[in-house]
Amino acid sequence: MKINEICKTVDAEILQSKGRLHIDIHTAFAADLMSDTLFIIMRDEDPLLLITGVTNLSVVRTASILDIPAVMIVRGKNVPPETIQLAEQNEIVLLRSKHIMFVVCGLLYKAGIQGVSWEM
Template sequence: MKLAEVREILKAEVLCGHERLSEEVNTACGADLMSDVLASKDEKSLLLTGLTNVQVVRTAEVLGDIICIVFVRGKEPGREILEMADSASIVIMKTDYPLFIACGLLYKNGLNCGSDS
């Protein structure tokens, strides 16, 4: 699924990385515990979370496979998060949907949850 489709499905606002919306994402992970995210082994993944701190971007950088972070419940990440994500080439979006609904919508539209399913 292309990131542009993710944006459309989640009615999300792209906060950084507009130029990468044509990229494909293979799986999604919904988590607020970054230790759960670190246990993931999926390539070209999307992370949905309600956390809006720099640890989210750092976790994505450590894994190297997360190409997009979607903040749920309309949470607005700070400028530092956006700058970190931009320098790491990670797309940042936000949606008003809660985590459960956002994950369900992506699953319903064909995006799988990956190796931990």
């Protein structure tokens, strides 16, 4: 799914477009705990979308460490300018949806986005 299709599906805007804006995304992971994200995503995944309610710098740093190309902020939260700036420096596309995390996941799952493969 292209990023602009993802945006249409979950009523999202692009906050920061520098980066891999034209990739195809097949998988997603939703979490607010970055340590949880760091725990789960370690494989050479397809380009992945991280869905989160966290807006501070740690979300960009986590994405950068894990080579995650795009992050979706949920609930229409205010994103601090320094987060947007760090995302731009590290070429991580930042999106923002008005919907809550549950609805964003529901709509994207329905549209065919899959969860990451993982084991406990």
